[in-house]
Amino acid sequence: MNQEKYYSLLKEKFASKEMVATELINLEAILHLPKGTEHFISDVHGEYAAFDHVLRNGSGSVKEKLRDCLANEPVDCNELAVLIYYPQQKLAQIKHQRPAHTMAEWYEQQIIYLVRMVTHSSKKYTRSKVRKALPDRFRYIIEELLTESQKKQEKPAYVHAIIQKIIQLKQADELIEDLALTIQRLVVDHLHVVGDIYDRGPAPDAIIDRLMTYHSIDIQWGNHDIIWMAAMAGSSLSLMNVIRICARYGNLDILEDRYGVTIRALIDYSRKYYQPSEAFFPKLAEDAGCFSKEEKETLAVVQQAAAILQFKLEGQLIARRPDFNMDARAVLTQIDPKNQTVLLGKKTYPLQQFQAPTIDWQHPNALTDEEHELITHLLHSFQASEKLKRHMDFLIEKGSMYLCYNNNLLIHGCIPLHENGDFKSFRVGHAHYAGKELLDYFEKQVRLSYTQPTVHDDLATDTLWYLWTGECSSLFGKNAMTTFERYYIQDKQTHIEKKNPYYQLRNQEHICQDILRAFHLPISGHIINGHTPVKEKNGENPIKANGRMLVIDGGFSKSYQKETGIAGYTLLSNSYGLQLVAHQPFTSVEAAVEKGTDIISTRRLVEKVTSRTTVKETNIGRQLMEEMADLTDLYQQFDTII
Structure with a gap:
């Protein structure tokens, strides 16, 4: 029936x-x-300008197609590429530089070139798909120009008349903008964001806004994304961590100005109880702007207060979740307040710059009434932000813990392993989860918690915190997060976070093939990872395990670039194969427009197929x-x- x-x-x-x-x-x-081009990007960490530029140039794909399309034309491909990337800004520059009487000829030539580029970029698509990609306001005109551009100039006067009338009606700028955006749209068919949109950089909200308008996209959640989602799902502990990181990188304005989260009460509380401490002064990028001494001190005390509140709330979670095996991270219970020392494992360490004026040392994890009221107020303000809710809803809708797509496994962090390569299991009650089943379990808990934002201390919501810092978390991949040690203990040996064996074993082809099999993928596929910056300047290769493993976190975050030596990797997969693209640091939109500078991208062939891959595959x-x-x-x- x-x-x-x-x-x-x-x-x-x-x-x-x-x-x-x-x-x-x-x-x-x-x-x-032929299959459309997939574009993979990871770990953008709030760096909107560089991220946006890489989207606009398709990791160099736009310029490559320009060279193919206009190989025999006397055209400056760099100049035309900038017009495609930033049509409004480039048009303003051109009109300022060129004599007015030469603009009509310039307009016509650029429109002809751009129409040819649209035609060239749309070869792999049906007419129906191309039509849907065209902007509404000039759809009929562009369709006419496209149709005629594919013929042998049977009606040149007709094309000339259309373009001249557009120029006469002062619509040429708008047409060029629409043609440029159409080219950007057609060059990349689908975008994969392999985690970590949030934290460190100044504009994660702008990145989400940009992604929400993108034509075809999926997201694999990163650990820095999940902590924001956890706060929206009702985790006070995750919220304090979000605030602490924002203060650490001088980004409280993301919460206050762009998301409308009121944190004035926290600032007042922080100033009331804490003195600025050097260990908590913000880590600011060179282009972060000028912060006054008072602003830096405010960021320092807010970070201190958020850290102690985080450690209190984490201690409470550890007590109610013995299955998480995190007793060693209940650090406040290991402190000797009289001698200002802390016991970690079997060794005692002196504390430095440690302030904890609100801790009751008989019950170190307990919140004061004032703190309880403060955290309740902060969580309400966070969850009440309409824009933030819209952004987190988008992450839930488009995101997942992992994705199996076109025979590739996309995952931000790792598949927890033992040293012998076996899957490491996570026990909850009487159930055990490992490999694919572990990630499926985590995703189920994320979605469950998000549907119950008023339920705060349940297993699902606590699991989101575990994803941030737990030993068997596929998003964290280390034995412990040493935030406390990095703040308060001088001995740098205590700062080390031991990575899961996965990060060594992923260099071995047979290990990667075992993982692919576990996810029901062919062993000829690839695992595409983010999360851990590739230190290219030290000789590390992002292509591992005979090409089965591709790591595309090369350091979009400016705080990583001294360590990595580059400014990010991206990956392109088209009908001809796979290419890894290494990017140099992005300067600014102004430099791109005025000087024609682009992100210098070095392409490295990963895999070339013997015959073009079709949509059928x-x-x-x-x-x-x-x-x-x-x-x-x-x-x-x-x-x-x-």
Whole structure:
């Protein structure tokens, strides 16, 4: 009965056998088109300007297509590329520099070049898909220009008349903007963001706004994303961590100005109880702007207060979640306040710059009434932010713990392993989870917690904190997070966070193949990782395990760039194979427009296929074949279905 109902509903959409046949022919044709270009990017950490530029230039794909398309033309591809990346800014510069009487000729030539680029970039797509990619305001005009550009100039006067009328009506700027955006849209078919949009950099909200307008996207959650999602889901502990990191990198304005989260009460509380301490002065990027002494001191005391509140709340979570095996991280209970020392493992360390004026040493993890009221107020303000809620909803809708896509496994962090390569298991109650099942369990808890924002101390919400700092977390991948030690203990040996064996074993091809099998993927596929910056200047290779492992965190975050020697990796996958792209630091939009500077991108071939990959061999192709199977049944039974 359900099958009959399904086919009856399908028949309502396709009212005749001819319509069914037309759709079958269309889908069959699509299956034989070359696959679209996938663009992989990771660990952007709030660095909007560099991120936005990499999206605009498609990791160098725009310039590469320009060279292919206009190889025999007397055109400056760098100049034209900037016009495609930043049409409004470049047009303003051109109009300022060129004599007014030469603009009409310049406009016509650029429009012709851009139309040819749209045609060149759309070769892999159906006419229907290209039409949908065109902007509304000039759709008819662009379609006409595209149609004529594919002919051997049978109607040159017709094309000239269209362009001249556009210029006469002072619509050339707008048309050029739409053509440029169409090229950006067509050069990349699908975007994968492999985690860590938030923290460190100044504009994660701008990145999310940009992604929400992107035509085709998926996201694999990173540890820095999950902690913001956890705060929205009701984790006070995660919220204090979010505030602490914002204060550490001088980004409290993200909360206050852009998300409208009121933290004045926390600032007043911090100033009341804490004195500025050198260990807590903010880590500011060179281009962070000028912070006054008072502003730096405010950031320092807010960070101190948030840290102690975080350690209190973490101690409470550890006590109620023995399955998390985090007793060693209940650090406040290991402090000797009289001697100002802390016991870690079997060794005692002196504390430095340690202030804890609100701790009751008989009950070190207990909040005062004032702190309880403060945290309740902060959480309410955080959850009440409409913009923040919209951004976190987007992460939930488009995101996941991992993704199996076109025979590749996309994961931000790691698959927890033992040293012998076996999957490391996480026990909750009487259940054990490892490998794929572990990540599925984590994702289920994330989604469950997010649907219950008023439930704060349940297992699901606590699991989101575990994802930030737990030993078996696929997003963390270390034995412990030593935030306390880095703040208060001078001995740097205590600062070390031991990585899961995964990060050594992922260099071995057979280990990567075992992981691919566990996720039901072919061993010829790839694992695409972010999370750990690749130290290229020290000779580390982002291509590991004979190409089975690709690590694309090269350091978009400016705080990492001295360590990595570059400013990020991205990955491109098209019908010809895989290319890894290494980027140099981005300067500014102004420099790109005025001087024609671009992110210098070095491409490295990872894998070249023997024959072009078609849509039929992709995830989308498999979906289309399922649709075709249903349509074939409908076609064969059409006359008998009521």
